[in-house]
Structures are given as C-alpha cells and as structure tokens.
Amino acid sequence: MDFDFLFRNFxxxxxxxxxxxxxxxxxxxxxxxxxxxxxxxxFAHSEVFMYGTxxxxxxxxxxxxxxxxxxxxxxxxxxVALVAAMLVSGGVALLVERFAYRPLLNRxxxxxxxxxxxxxxxxxxxxxxxxxxxxxxxxxxxDNLEPYVGRARNVVPLPDVVDPVGVFDIGGxxxxxxxxxxxxxxxxxxxGVDQFIRRSRLGRGIRSVAQDPESAALMGVNSTRVxxxxxxxxxxxxxxxxxxxxxxxxxTRYDVGFILGVKAFTAAVLGGIGNLRGAxxxxxxxxxxxxxxxxxxxxxxxDVVAFVLLVLILMFRPTxxxxxxxxxxxx
Amino acid sequence: MSRPNTFAxxxxxAAVAALVLxxxxxxxxxxxxxxxxxxxxxxxxxxxxxxxxxxxxxxxGIAAVNGAELAVDQYNExxxxxxxxxxxxxxxxxxxxxxxxxxxxxxxDAVIGVVGPLFSGESEAADPLFNEAGMPLITASATKPxxxxxxxxxxxxxxxxxxxxGPQVAKVLTDIAKATKPYTISDDSAYGQFLTGATDSALxxxxxxxxxxxxxxxxxxxxxxxxxxxxADAVFFGGYYPEGxxxxxxxxxxxxxxxxxxxxxxxxxEYIKVAxxxxxxxxxxxxxxxxxxxxxxxxxxxxxxxxxxxxYGPEAYDAANVFLAGIESGINxxxxxxxxxxxxxxxxxxxxxxxxxxxxxxxxxxxxxKVEDGKYVALKxxx
Numbered sequence: 187m188d189f190d191f192l193f194r195n196f197x198x199x200x201x202x203x204x205x206x207x208x209x210x211x212x213x214x215x216x217x218x219x220x221x222x223x224x225x226x227x228x229f230a231h232s233e234v235f236m237y238g239t240x241x242x243x244x245x246x247x248x249x250x251x252x253x254x255x256x257x258x259x260x261x262x263x264x265x266v267a268l269v270a271a272m273l274v275s276g277g278v279a280l281l282v283e284r285f286a287y288r289p290l291l292n293r294x295x296x297x298x299x300x301x302x303x304x305x306x307x308x309x310x311x312x313x314x315x316x317x318x319x320x321x322x323x324x325x326x327x328x329d330n331l332e333p334y335v336g337r338a339r340n341v342v343p344l345p346d347v348v349d350p351v352g353v354f355d356i357g358g359x360x361x362x363x364x365x366x367x368x369x370x371x372x373x374x375x376x377x378g379v380d381q382f383i384r385r386s387r388l389g390r391g392i393r394s395v396a397q398d399p400e401s402a403a404l405m406g407v408n409s410t411r412v413x414x415x416x417x418x419x420x421x422x423x424x425x426x427x428x429x430x431x432x433x434x435x436x437x438t439r440y441d442v443g444f445i446l447g448v449k450a451f452t453a454a455v456l457g458g459i460g461n462l463r464g465a466x467x468x469x470x471x472x473x474x475x476x477x478x479x480x481x482x483x484x485x486x487x488x489d490v491v492a493f494v495l496l497v498l499i500l501m502f503r504p505t506x507x508x509x510x511x512x513x514x515x516x517x
Numbered sequence: 518m519s520r521p522n523t524f525a526x527x528x529x530x531a532a533v534a535a536l537v538l539x540x541x542x543x544x545x546x547x548x549x550x551x552x553x554x555x556x557x558x559x560x561x562x563x564x565x566x567x568x569x570x571x572x573x574x575x576x577x578g579i580a581a582v583n584g585a586e587l588a589v590d591q592y593n594e595x596x597x598x599x600x601x602x603x604x605x606x607x608x609x610x611x612x613x614x615x616x617x618x619x620x621x622x623x624x625x626d627a628v629i630g631v632v633g634p635l636f637s638g639e640s641e642a643a644d645p646l647f648n649e650a651g652m653p654l655i656t657a658s659a660t661k662p663x664x665x666x667x668x669x670x671x672x673x674x675x676x677x678x679x680x681x682x683g684p685q686v687a688k689v690l691t692d693i694a695k696a697t698k699p700y701t702i703s704d705d706s707a708y709g710q711f712l713t714g715a716t717d718s719a720l721x722x723x724x725x726x727x728x729x730x731x732x733x734x735x736x737x738x739x740x741x742x743x744x745x746x747x748x749a750d751a752v753f754f755g756g757y758y759p760e761g762x763x764x765x766x767x768x769x770x771x772x773x774x775x776x777x778x779x780x781x782x783x784x785x786x787e788y789i790k791v792a793x794x795x796x797x798x799x800x801x802x803x804x805x806x807x808x809x810x811x812x813x814x815x816x817x818x819x820x821x822x823x824x825x826x827x828x829y830g831p832e833a834y835d836a837a838n839v840f841l842a843g844i845e846s847g848i849n850x851x852x853x854x855x856x857x858x859x860x861x862x863x864x865x866x867x868x869x870x871x872x873x874x875x876x877x878x879x880x881x882x883x884x885x886x887k888v889e890d891g892k893y894v895a896l897k898x899x900x
Binding site for chain 2: 191194195198199202203205206253337339340341343345346350352360362364434435436437439442445476477480481484485486488489
C-alpha cells in the first residue's frame, strides 16, 4: 500500500480519474434514463457506445487524419468525428429500441424477456462489428473498405491528429488540452441533458412517463415517442462519450463496450439507478476511486476497488448515493 | 399446430441424415494403412496447428500458422500423390477454449502431430490432454519455462524459454537502452508474469519500480503516473501487443521520454500499426531469429503470402518440417512420431533443431530488435 505515492501525485491521479469518470458518467446516463422510463436495464447500451468509438475513428481515417495534419484541420476532423459518433450511437440506440424492445413492449411481454433480448442484441452488435470484414466480403466490398474493415477483430487506432499540449499546472501535474477537452466536454453535455430533462417540454414528457406511464398516457403523452426519445438521448450521450474515450485512449476494438458498459452501469447503480444526477456523480466518483485505488493497491486491483466501493455504498444506501427516481426529480 | 410439428419432424430427419452422411464420410476417408514404417512416406496423415487465428492475439498466430503452412505446401509439392493435410485450429489462444480445441484434434485419429499451442496459457490448459492422448507437440512460441517441467513426454519447444530470455531483457535495459532507472510492468498472463519476474531478479537493485496491469485493460493512466513518478528512463513491459500498443501510446501522451522495451509477445506488426509514432525506438527481445535474413525461407514466404515473414514464422516452419520428416519416413502413428521428434537432430532455418530430455531446444538464439521507420530491424544476437 503506497499512500505516499497517492499523495505525491494527487492532482495527476484525480484529474486523469475525472477524465475517465466523465466517460463513465455520460454512458451511465443512457442506462439510468432507460431504467427510469422502462424499469429495464438496456444491456445493449455498451454496444451503442462501441459503435460510437468506431464511428469517430472511421471519420478521422476517412478524412485522412495523420500526425502531420495541421491544428486547424485537426480540430475540424475532430468535430466531424464527434458528430459522426453521436449520430451513429444515436442511430444504433434507436435500432435497439425498434428491434429489441418495441416488439416486446407492444405485446406486453414480461420485463425479463426484454432484458434477455437486449443481451442478445448486445452480442449481435458486437459480433457484427467483429466480423465486419466477412460481412463486407459477402458484398464484395472488403477491398474498397480495407482501411475500415481489415483486421476486424484487432484494435482500430485513432490517427494521431492531436498532440496533447500542456495548458497549466496543478499540484505538479500539467493538465493537457485533451484532459480539458474531455472533462469540459463531458460537463457541458451533462449540464445540457440535465437541463433538457428538467426544463423542456419533451423532458417533462420523459419525466411523466417515468413517474406514472398510465396517467401520462391519459394526459396525452405518446409513450412510444417518449421511449424513443429516451433511447436517442442516451445514444447521443454514449456517442459523445465514445468520442472523448477514443481521444483519450487512442484506439478502440469491437469488444471495448463490455468492460466500459459494466463500469458505466456500476456508476449508474452507485449514484442511484433511474437518477440522472446520480449517474453523473457515480461516474465521476468511480473514475477517481479507480485511479486512487490503482495508486494505493496496484493497477491490477483497479476493478476490485471499483466493485468493493459499489458494495460498500449499497450496503449503507441500498438505492445508491442519490437514490431517487427520474420521475420524482424536482423540476 | 400441425405445420410446425411437420417442420420439426422434417428438420429432425434432415439432421439425422446429415449425421449419417458425415459419419460415412469420415469412415471412407480413413487411411487404410496401419502400423509403422513401410518404406515410403505415410499417406493421408494430418498435421495440425493450434493457436489464435482470430481474436486479439491473432497477429502472432497468423505469422506462425503461415510458417507452418509453407512447410506443408512445400512437402505436398514434393509428394503430390501422397499429401499431408494441414489442419488449422483456432483456439483464440484462450485457455478456456484450448481444452475443447485440443479434444477435437485428439479425437481425429489422422492427426499425427501439433505445431503449437501458440501461447503459454493455452498450453497449460491443453497440454495435459495432449500428453494423455500421446499427441506429439512442438510449440514454436509458448515460452513459459515450467511447461517443460511437468513431465509431459509429448512436449517439445523449438525456441528458448523465458528463463533464458529474462536475463537478456535485463541486458537490453542496461546495455542497449543504457537505463539507470529501469521500471517493469507485467500483464496478468502466465507468460508476462514469469518473464517480468525473471527480468526483475536479473535487474536486482537497479529496478526502481514495478506495476501490474490486467489483460483487456485500455486505460493506463495510473500506470503512466507511476512511471513518471519513479522518473524511470526505461520501461520493460512483459505481455502481449494488445495492451503494449495502448500502454506506449498513453506513456508518450503523458510526456514520458524513456526507452520502451518489450518481449516477443509484443513483436507483431499490429504493434507498429496501432502505436504509430509512439512505437518508434522500441527495443524488442525475442528468442526468434529474424525471418527476413534467411533468404531461402523469406523468398518462399513472400511468394506465397505477399508479405515479410512475421515473428515465429521460421520457428513454426521448422517445427512443421520436423513432423513432415517423420511422415516422410513412413511414420503414421503418434507414439512413433513422438519418439521421432524427441530424437530428431537436423538443420532448420532458425537454428540447429534438436531437443533435450525435457523437450527444450538444444540451441537457443535470442535476438534484439529495434523499431525503426515502422519496421522491426534486427540489432544483434544477444545469446
């Protein structure tokens, strides 16, 4: 146990932890919102995230990003990558809703069935990405698409279009442009979603369905649309998270969704599943706790620390830190 | 309700028919000749390769399987009327999948030897089964030392193990990288942990710190902070390339300027493709010989696969050739093949091939490589 190391590098570990925690928090939003509205865990959400990371990487590759790209062009490419990631993730989330949930919900299937169909969807999406070379080969496109589909089960790197530049120092740690972008970008998204749910008309619809679906329907809220909107917002946020993730980690793979999804789900439960601000707090806490835990116990204990923390919090607060449902959140 | 039932029955009939047909197929294909040497080469034998052909570690697996396939192709050209069938079985180098893959190779009576398993973890899972079935093995890449200490009579290793590689890693750190503050990082694989441990003990007091990461991990920020905090001027990472490539990217992004040293598990073109500029200057140790310097092998390899031979390609080629020499001499059953391999003594492209009583390679060349301009350049032979 190396507490001395933790205190010497406190700022460093905290800031890099916050950066990863922001990604967890944005992905956790998708889990918690769907739970709030449907009381279901959308296990395919991890794949929604993974498709976003791929979209971001492919966008930069398609635009010819390389280490030599000028700063101006690089910023443009990254903006395109962000938009591509959000659109693709949003689209995949809508597809998940359309094919894994709606047919079952329309038939009033038991909730457990939808849960299983989401798990199936998750495997389907991940393997489809992992086998994209074979799928494109059926259509004879694999040669044209080689930079995107070649080596389908290996890592897809994001071209090095940005070099992290030190911006300012805190406690001996030089905060880089990427740290700032990740944490700042995530904060803007979080505040945006939070305000959208609290203030807008559509947000009120989401809250009303979360609170009492039948009364909401009686009051003229179209619950199918609300469910769609919930998946869409979750997907868009997962896309933004995917962009920030690949900017930070530098690469992705067809199976990155699994571990990150588990972590984000943990963050959602930690903060109180169904609670928007809880998911945000849970993500940030988890990211920082993992880093501190890695520092004190060793990096291989990272996941142990995360889950022990979850168990401890649930022992004392069974509904999570801010355990309050989405519908009951004050407007 | 009658329609689905009819369909179900039809399906069942079709399934049974398929089973019967495939069963017939196997019996007909079975080689008629039994017993031992009959003068000429044995026909209808199968030689298998076992390792990752898909999955995260497939880069290394494909380089090795290509080497073995080249050997089989050359053999079949020579013996067009009496071919050897090459079976590629994909374990994804996953210890959980390895026993199942091993079982299916054992159950195929025509399989007379296995080049592999590729990695140490899957070897630990599968080799006991192979040993029980008397299936001769030559691994071209599993380097965990304890593999040869289990009393498996079928085990042979055509390259040096990590016990011999660890001190060489230490030598690279101190002599080539000129490190005064070396730091080591291991993954959680059988291979990575042992090799890093051997390196740590060879470094002794010079070591300034050690960290351990998990397979599949993608965020290494805590590790980056540890390396920077220790002010390390060289880092050795004992593990495989999927983690190695992200680790060096994040170390460089974190502002670390020292020399990165990796073992054979990272030496794959994937590492250079993914890590890009961050990979430049990486030093690599490998008990494998540089395939592109062996002209005859490299030319044949390029002609067949349109690329330069990869890590373990020459070793897998040699391993396959040992088995093929046995088949050529007329051996058509496993225990005779195992004796043949154990007593084999001949020239290979990577080294003089012979095995000691534990199945270890008698000759152990270890090479240092350096990543320069996106290529692995052989620096020198360390041992």
